[in-house]
Amino acid sequence: MNISNDQIIDFIYAEARMLDEQRFEEWLALWLDDGYYWMPLDYQQTDPLLVTSLMYEDYFMLRLRVQRLTGARTFSQKPKSRCNHVIQRPFVDEINDNNIKTVTSMHYVETRMDDQFLLALTATHELRVVDDKIRIANKRVDLLNSDAAFGSIQLLP
Amino acid sequence: MQSNTPNASHIAALFKGDQVHRDVYTSDAVYRLEMRHLFVNAWVFVGHDSQTPNKGDYYTTHIGDQPVIQVRHSDGEIKVLHNRCPHKGTKIAIDREGNTGKFFRCPYHAWSFKTDGCLLAIPLKKGYVDTPLKNTENVKGIKPVGAVHVHRGFVFARLADDGIGFDEFFGDSLSSIDNMADRSPAGRLEVAGPPLRYMHQCNWKMLVENQTDTCHPMVAHESSAGTAISIWEEMGSPEPRPAAMQIIAPFMSPYEFFEEMGIRTWPNGHGHTGVNHSIHSDYSAIPGYFEAMTKSYGEERAKEILDENRHNTVYFPNIMVKGPIQQLRNFIPMGPNKTLVESYIYRLVDAPDELLARTAMYNRMINAPTSIVGHDDLEMYERAQEGLMSDGLEWVSIQRLMTDKEDYSAEAIENGTTERQMRNQFDAWVKFMTVSMDATA
Structure with missing residues (x-):
């Protein structure tokens, strides 16, 4: 199956929307x-195992x-937290067979009661096409x- | 605090033996006295010597509210200096770590100092000829702290020039740090990466007390540990268990488990949970590790080291170490209702990497700002910080399993759910708060 750039980009947007709407089972x-x-x-950390990560x-x-x-x-x-992702159009950096890599800038806002904070982030998705569906291999x-x-x-940036 | 000029009798009155006044958590005046007395008189954790392995390496941190630099001097010794230029007060080192070479140079007016703080040079020095500079402390250089001691790589400092000695202050409590270091076949630890940094809107002492509070895990952490167990059971209880099950599920252990775990207290506010066993006892064996330990220590001694499964050891006033996990948490006070928690992990030199991987996993699963376990702890502290503003009741209970005559100047082992260690901490708190205060009202 040929996956188009638009399908990949739509997938990234749809994932962010699931998180914001707290549709976690779908996510x-x-x-x-x-x-x-x-x-x-750590900034530009390369090792997930032998040093601490968040x-x-x-x-x-x-x-x-x-x-x-x-x-x-x-x-x-x-009470529960709420969150909101504002995302820039994803860069589709790689499409090889069924493996896809995207890089997306986002602003993430999380709020609970009177407190609210903003995080700026870069999300790198490794996606894989399995049975004609795009799936998340790593994020x-x-x-x-x-x-x-x-x-x-408390929620998922 | 009723008085604007509190003295030793005011401070002592805040701890009744079985209750503590809420001002110790909420009062700005008490907090300022802690910074000027407690954190000056006590031996306080600074860092680990592996954070500054080479000459000129430095690392910046705080002792209480005092900015300090840990630096490796040209003679190889660790020095701890106040992070303040003696000229105008500019912080000498701003970044968290670095290498300064043979000397520090203030970026404002280029006064320069050896790495033990001694003044090296002042530009255009003739401007100070026949001035009173030579009669003042400003000419001496960057001020070192009162005393520094390195134990098994862990750097502690006392800000006060005079006071209790290192060995007397810590006594037999050093056995927990020793056990953590002994778990390396080489007997050495090395810091593994930067610490987690988690900001808490609560008093620093709430965090210290929680380290030996064994009646909260099965309640506050039901949402994480209890849910982990139910998901695992839904999956058909697969073995080997998922990593999260090994790390998080033991928090749901029943009261009896924590009662039998035991608590030991030492003089000067130190103590630990997990005398007999702990939530760290049942971690899976790592291939090759016991063999490496046996090679270094012999089988009998290796077993003795690894059979010790102390849970949390509190080093008064404000750190906790987990020997079996090689973790150290530093509860850095930033105000009466603000505490920065830095959680460090260490590599056991010459041990398999799998041990460090488990340590790193523990750190992020339990103590990160993103941790589903940490979230519920912080929720409790912040609710307490807000609740203590209630004038409905001014005293906090620390009465659990209290006996008639508790002598905190002697080591004791008690039921694992006692609040004796909290009472022990407040006994030491009064001692090191008031030792440098006027005794009279």
Whole structure:
């Protein structure tokens, strides 16, 4: 199947919309089950394993993260947080057979009660076409200020 | 605080033995006294010597609210200097780490200093001939802290020129740091990357107390640990367990587990959970590690080192170390209701990388600003910080498993759910707050 640039770009937009609308089950279904969501701690970090990251989460952790958000005793989500992604048009950097790489600049706003914060970030998606569907093989989120001291970041930038 | 000029008797009155007054968490006056007394008189963690391995390497941090530089001097020794030019006060080092070569040079007027702080040169020095500069402290250079001691690579400093010695202050509590370092076949640790930095809108002491609070994990962390277990069971309880199950699920252990875990307290506010076992006891073995340990120490000693599974060791006033995880958390006070938590991890020199990978995983899963475990802890601290503003009740309870005559000057081992370590910390808090204060009202 030939995937067009527009289909890829639409996919990135649709993923951000799922997160903002908290359609997490749909979002989880986008992932291949051996994928990792990586949010480095250090600027231009190359190693996810032997130094600390903010997140380096497999499918089990992502599922746990998402399921926890709706739990009866999830105290840090009473009341719940909300988020909003404003995204620039993704660059489609690679299309090789079924493997696709995109790089997207985003501004991410998260809010809860009276507090709100803004993160600028670059999201790098490794996508794979499986059974004619685009899936997330890996996702890397580089916060512009990844080495800054943050309060709680509770949803998914 | 009722008085604008609090003294030793005012401070001592804030701790009744079984209760502590909310002002210790909320009062700006008490916070300022902590910075001028407690954090000056106590031995406070600065950094690890592997953060400054070469001559001229420096790293900047804070002791209480005091900006300081840890630097490797030309003689190879670690120095800790106040991060302030003696001329106009400009911070000498702004970046978090770097190498300054043989000397520091202030970027404002180019006064320069050796890496032990001694003044090296002032441009156009003739302008100071026959001036009073030579009679003042400004001419001496960058002021070093009162005393520095390096133990197994961990750098501690006392701001005060005089006071309690390092060995007397820490005593047998150093056994936790020793065990952490002994877990390396080479007996050495090296810092692994930058720390997580998590800002908390609460008092620093809430974080320190929580380190030995064993009655909260199964309650506050049900949303993460309990959900992890239910997802794993839905999956048919697969073995080997997913990584998150090893790290997070033990937080759901029952009260009995934490009771039997035990708590040990030492004089001067130090103490640890996990005397008999801990949530770190059941991690899977890493191939090749025990063999490397046996080669270095012999089988008997290697077993002895690895059988120690201390959970959290609090080094009063404001750090916690996890020996089995090689993690150190620094609770840096930034105001009565603001604390920066820096969580460092260390590599066991000559041990397999898988151990460091697990350590890094623990750090991000539990202590990152993005951690689903950390979120619920922070929620509790910040709710407490807000709740303590209530005038409905001014005293906080630290009475759990308190006995008639507790002697904090002696080591003790108690039931793992006691709040004795919190009482021990406040006993030390009064001691090191008031030792440099006027005794009279």
